[in-house]
Amino acid sequence: MSSSYDPNAVEGPIFESWVAGNYFGSEIVDGVRPYSVVIPPPNVTGSLHMGHALNNTIQDVVIRRIRMTGRPARWVVGTDHAGIATQNKVEQKLTAEGLSRYDLGREKFVEACWEWKAEYGSTIINQLKAMGCSCDYDDIWFTMDPSYQKAVRRVFVDWFDAGLIYRGKRIINWCPRCTTALSDIEVEHEDVDSHLWHLRYPLKEPVAGIDHVIVATTRPETMLGDTCVAVHPEDERYKDLIGATVVLPLIGREIPIVADDYVDPSFGTGAVKVTPAHDPNDFEIGERHDCAKINVMNADATISGEGGAYAGLDRYEARKRIIADLEAAGLLVGIDDHVHSVGHCYRCHTVIEPWLSDQWFVDMKPLAAPAIDAVRDGRVTFHPKRWENVYFHWMENIRDWCISRQLWWGHRIPVFYCDACGNMEAALDDITTCSKCGSSSIRQDEDVLDTWFSSQLWPFATFGWPEPDPRVDYFYPTAMLSTARDILFLWVARMIMSGMYFNEGQIPFDDVIIHPTVFNAEGKRMSKSLGTGVDPLDLMDHYGADGMRFGLMLQVTGAQDLKFSEEKLVSSRNFANKIWNASRFVLMNLEGYEPGEPVANTVADRWILSRLADLSARVSEGLDTYEFGEVARLLYDFFWSEFCDWYIELSKARLNCGDAASRLAVQRNLVFVLDRALRLLHPIMPFVTEEIWRNLPLPESERAASLMIAAWPDPAELAGFVDEGAERSVSRLIEVVSGIRGVRARYQLPPKQQLEVVFKTAGDAEREWVESEFAAMARLAGVGSFEAGVGVDKPAHSATVIASGLEVYVPLEGLVDFDAEAARLAKERDRLSGDLGKLEKKLSNEGFLAKAASEIIEKDRARAAELAEALALVEAQLADLS
RNA sequence: GGGCGCUUAGCUCAGGGGGAGAGCACUUCCUUGACGCGGAAGGGGUCAGAGGUUCAAAUCCUCUAGCGCCCACCA
Numbered sequence: 023m024s025s026s027y028d029p030n031a032v033e034g035p036i037f038e039s040w041v042a043g044n045y046f047g048s049e050i051v052d053g054v055r056p057y058s059v060v061i062p063p064p065n066v067t068g069s070l071h072m073g074h075a076l077n078n079t080i081q082d083v084v085i086r087r088i089r090m091t092g093r094p095a096r097w098v099v100g101t102d103h104a105g106i107a108t109q110n111k112v113e114q115k116l117t118a119e120g121l122s123r124y125d126l127g128r129e130k131f132v133e134a135c136w137e138w139k140a141e142y143g144s145t146i147i148n149q150l151k152a153m154g155c156s157c158d159y160d161d162i163w164f165t166m167d168p169s170y171q172k173a174v175r176r177v178f179v180d181w182f183d184a185g186l187i188y189r190g191k192r193i194i195n196w197c198p199r200c201t202t203a204l205s206d207i208e209v210e211h212e213d214v215d216s217h218l219w220h221l222r223y224p225l226k227e228p229v230a231g232i233d234h235v236i237v238a239t240t241r242p243e244t245m246l247g248d249t250c251v252a253v254h255p256e257d258e259r260y261k262d263l264i265g266a267t268v269v270l271p272l273i274g275r276e277i278p279i280v281a282d283d284y285v286d287p288s289f290g291t292g293a294v295k296v297t298p299a300h301d302p303n304d305f306e307i308g309e310r311h312d313c314a315k316i317n318v319m320n321a322d323a324t325i326s327g328e329g330g331a332y333a334g335l336d337r338y339e340a341r342k343r344i345i346a347d348l349e350a351a352g353l354l355v356g357i358d359d360h361v362h363s364v365g366h367c368y369r370c371h372t373v374i375e376p377w378l379s380d381q382w383f384v385d386m387k388p389l390a391a392p393a394i395d396a397v398r399d400g401r402v403t404f405h406p407k408r409w410e411n412v413y414f415h416w417m418e419n420i421r422d423w424c425i426s427r428q429l430w431w432g433h434r435i436p437v438f439y440c441d442a443c444g445n446m447e448a449a450l451d452d453i454t455t456c457s458k459c460g461s462s463s464i465r466q467d468e469d470v471l472d473t474w475f476s477s478q479l480w481p482f483a484t485f486g487w488p489e490p491d492p493r494v495d496y497f498y499p500t501a502m503l504s505t506a507r508d509i510l511f512l513w514v515a516r517m518i519m520s521g522m523y524f525n526e527g528q529i530p531f532d533d534v535i536i537h538p539t540v541f542n543a544e545g546k547r548m549s550k551s552l553g554t555g556v557d558p559l560d561l562m563d564h565y566g567a568d569g570m571r572f573g574l575m576l577q578v579t580g581a582q583d584l585k586f587s588e589e590k591l592v593s594s595r596n597f598a599n600k601i602w603n604a605s606r607f608v609l610m611n612l613e614g615y616e617p618g619e620p621v622a623n624t625v626a627d628r629w630i631l632s633r634l635a636d637l638s639a640r641v642s643e644g645l646d647t648y649e650f651g652e653v654a655r656l657l658y659d660f661f662w663s664e665f666c667d668w669y670i671e672l673s674k675a676r677l678n679c680g681d682a683a684s685r686l687a688v689q690r691n692l693v694f695v696l697d698r699a700l701r702l703l704h705p706i707m708p709f710v711t712e713e714i715w716r717n718l719p720l721p722e723s724e725r726a727a728s729l730m731i732a733a734w735p736d737p738a739e740l741a742g743f744v745d746e747g748a749e750r751s752v753s754r755l756i757e758v759v760s761g762i763r764g765v766r767a768r769y770q771l772p773p774k775q776q777l778e779v780v781f782k783t784a785g786d787a788e789r790e791w792v793e794s795e796f797a798a799m800a801r802l803a804g805v806g807s808f809e810a811g812v813g814v815d816k817p818a819h820s821a822t823v824i825a826s827g828l829e830v831y832v833p834l835e836g837l838v839d840f841d842a843e844a845a846r847l848a849k850e851r852d853r854l855s856g857d858l859g860k861l862e863k864k865l866s867n868e869g870f871l872a873k874a875a876s877e878i879i880e881k882d883r884a885r886a887a888e889l890a891e892a893l894a895l896v897e898a899q900l901a902d903l904s
Numbered sequence: 905g906g907g908c909g910c911u912u913a914g915c916u917c918a919g920g921g922g923g924a925g926a927g928c929a930c931u932u933c934c935u936u937g938a939c940g941c942g943g944a945a946g947g948g949g950u951c952a953g954a955g956g957u958u959c960a961a962a963u964c965c966u967c968u969a970g971c972g973c974c975c976a977c978c979a
Contacts, residue, residue: 026941027941213978239979252979284977284979286979289979291979293979294979302977304977306977360978361978376977411907412908415906415907419976507973507974511975539973543915543916576917577916579917582972583909583910583972583973585916587916587928589916590917590927592928592941593927596939596942599939600939600942603941603942604938605938609938611938651918655926666938667943674938760945763945765945766945767933768946770933773944774936860923864922864960869959870959870960871959873958874922878922878960881923885923
């Protein structure tokens with residue numbers, strides 16, 4: 023074994039051995055409930071980013087741990103066709119070749135998308151493998167697989183037939199760049215500094231001496247499509263004007279003034295220009311007053327033929343010209359600064375245009391109700407729990423979902439129109455003749471479905487649904503879903519709704535983990551396009567997959583943000599190296615070893631086994647509750663600060679003591695503790711642990727072909743090792759050793775100089791304890807010999823260590839810098855008396871004595887006694903020095 | 905307009921009613937037979953501020969400030 027761990031040499035072969043061993047598990051085991059997880063399918067255009075790295079580590083940690091408990095565990099993997107995102111990529115590629123999708127035509131373009139998928143679709147799968155993710159790679163899914171297409175059609179047809187899917191002419195969110203509709207949650211709102219333009223609209227005939235109304239707008243270009251002006255019915259200013267006629271400037275259209283409760287008299291002028299084809303509120307007003315809906319914009323946000331002289335202009339150019347023309351006509355009354363929220367396309371960030379068009383919708387309220395109940399009554403649990411409120415809030419105010427997209431790449435809407443009789447039907451299989459009139463003038467709807475319409479079926483379509491498939495019954499519902507918070511509504515909520523609808527009310531997953539979002543050091547979202555990203559592949563190159571995984575897990579807490587820290591990866595890489603070297607030490611010292619049970623001969627043995635028992639209980643519990651940061655910290659502290667720093671150091675003397683029995687005992691303990699530690703570490707650091715574990719000479723009963731499928735340490739079995747006495751004893755010894763080391767450091771004693779120290783003990787019991795237990799520790803303090811006695815005198819020229827109620831004298835030749843020693847002791851005295859003062863005050867507080875738990879009082883009394891003792895010792899030392 | 909999260913050592917962050925912690929950085933020492941991706945010993949904090957609850961508050965409650973985020977038809 024080399025003296026440092028080289029992840030690049032280890033990871034590839036280890037991963038291949040897992041594949042060869044077929045440990046990723048997709049088989050159905052009768053009578054055993056499996057643990058199944060579906061991966062949030064990355065976009066097929068995508069490559070691994072930090073969010074994936076974090077989320078997939080979480081899932082792999084959970085599933086590897088469960089697999090080790092012996093339960094069938096399966097992690098379904100695949101990719102999403104990602105309608106708009108992929109179409110945009112392919113269009114960009116075409117643009118670079120000087121082509122547009124219209125040059126190719128629909129069929130050829132879709133072929134180009136499939137080619138793209140063939141070329142890039144496995145990129146992210148390979149990156150998941152590099153991370154060590156233990157997915158079922160024998161059964162990789164894609165949201166446009168033939169069987170998946172059947173699932174999508176089945177869902178559409180069922181909902182259509184149930185009246186849950188309908189077509190309607192509505193104001194939707196239109197992206198003029200992608201030239202498609204978007205759902206409400208695909209729009210990202212941003213506050214923008216803009217203006218409120220006040221426009222004067224003249225009346226056709228003056229009414230009661232009034233010859234105009236002034237309206238205010240943030241989008242002046244929409245005035246081309248105004249078909250009425252609305253005021254509040256109670257508004258005294260405008261009462262006489264209701265029913266009057268306005269002549270729309272620039273266009274000359276005569277439009278009425280109507281009264282509508284929607285209008286807020288206190289905003290602006292209290293008069294609203296109404297453009298029913300370009301604003302959802304105006305649409306409603308228009309409906310109520312039977313006003314025309316004039317669409318003044320084309321799909322690319324240029325002004326349409328309805329826009330008179332402005333036809334053909336881009337929306338912002340038109341805005342400029344209209345303002346200029348109104349001003350020239352004396353109709354621009356004023357311009358106020360105004361901050362308002364502007365919607366942007368979540369894929370290309372173009373400003374969204376509210377636009378009137380024919381679209382397909384899903385009626386969500388009936389689907390939402392049972393999905394709300396499922397979370398309310400705990401069948402689905404969110405972690406952290408606070409996300410449930412976010413879910414409830416959205417679900418309780420849910421609005422219908424616009425599912426049609428004017429794209430070519432995606433699941434085509436399975437609705438067929440008969441041109442002969444006007445029949446419209448949804449069908450599982452393409453139809454060529456009208457089921458009503460028999461005509462063959464049939465055409466399919468041109469639009470495709472929202473990507474999320476197919477993504478929502480992921481937890482059951484990936485098991486073969488809607489075909490009768492044993493996998494559906496076996497693997498559905500899944501156990502856990504881990505994801506980023508930004509797709510809570512887009513994806514998670516919809517999976518719960520559709521999952522329950524199509525699986526007899528059965529929820530799609532028990533637990534939902536909402537992991538923190540990864541931000542960079544400046545608190546900006548990590549993004550490739552912003553140049554703020556870090557490439558996980560680079561990180562794995564530098565720190566190893568294990569280093570990256572452990573470093574990420576260290577950073578997972580209940581907070582909603584995670585400022586990514588590369589330093590944590592440095593310490594994690596170092597930790598992997600530490601594991602490697604500690605293991606190397608154990609393996610290099612196995613001469614004469616015979617496999618067998620651990621042997622708790624010494625207090626140190628009992629201590630490390632007790633600490634291991636504690637660790638295993640906490641790690642299991644932490645994983646059960648998804649506290650990944652806590653688990654990583656526990657493992658790090660145990661392995662480094664307890665096992666390496668103390669147990670291994672202590673083992674060195676016993677390995678070389680010449681007593682075969684003692685040597686064998688410590689060898690067995692080293693192997694046992696290392697083995698269990700590697701098992702506990704494996705879910706987070708699968709590669710380095712596997713590489714080492716295969717070389718461990720375990721008893722036959724403990725072996726397995728791979729650590730991946732070795733038994734998870736059962737906290738109940740290790741509980742027998744819990745030994746509070748040994749833990750207390752070793753804590754004291756560690757304190758004494760550290761104290762003596764402190765003296766060495768302070769006085770810069772040569773490392774090789776062996777010390778002869780004297781313990782002054784409080785009684786014979788303590789003297790015997792020192793005599794029996796300290797010998798094993800002496801080497802670690804550089805102590806060559808020691809004596810202990812109740813009334814021993816302090817040797818001349820010695821420094822004093824006060825630790826754990828013991829007084830230890832360290833004689834120093836030529837010592838001592840009395841002033842330095844006195845200063846140090848004075849500082850120690852101040853600290854002790856400060857602490858003691860606080861504690862005594864507390865202990866003399868009657869309220870405390872009356873109300874605090876008795877264990878607390880006992881503990882504080884014991885501590886006060888210790889402090890008082892230590893303080894007395896320090897004061898005696900100080901007196902001695904002066 | 906409503907809601908959520910954060911504010912703890914120089915930096916990044918854990919902890920979450922009863923002795924202030926880690927990693928990194930810093931200081932001193934160590935070519936000690938696992939590891940310099942290491943070891944030992946240190947320095948460094950009125951736990952954002954103000955009130956309150958409690959015998960006891962970094963921790964619970966209220967308010968304030970700053971930062972970040974999410975929802976909401978904010979002409």
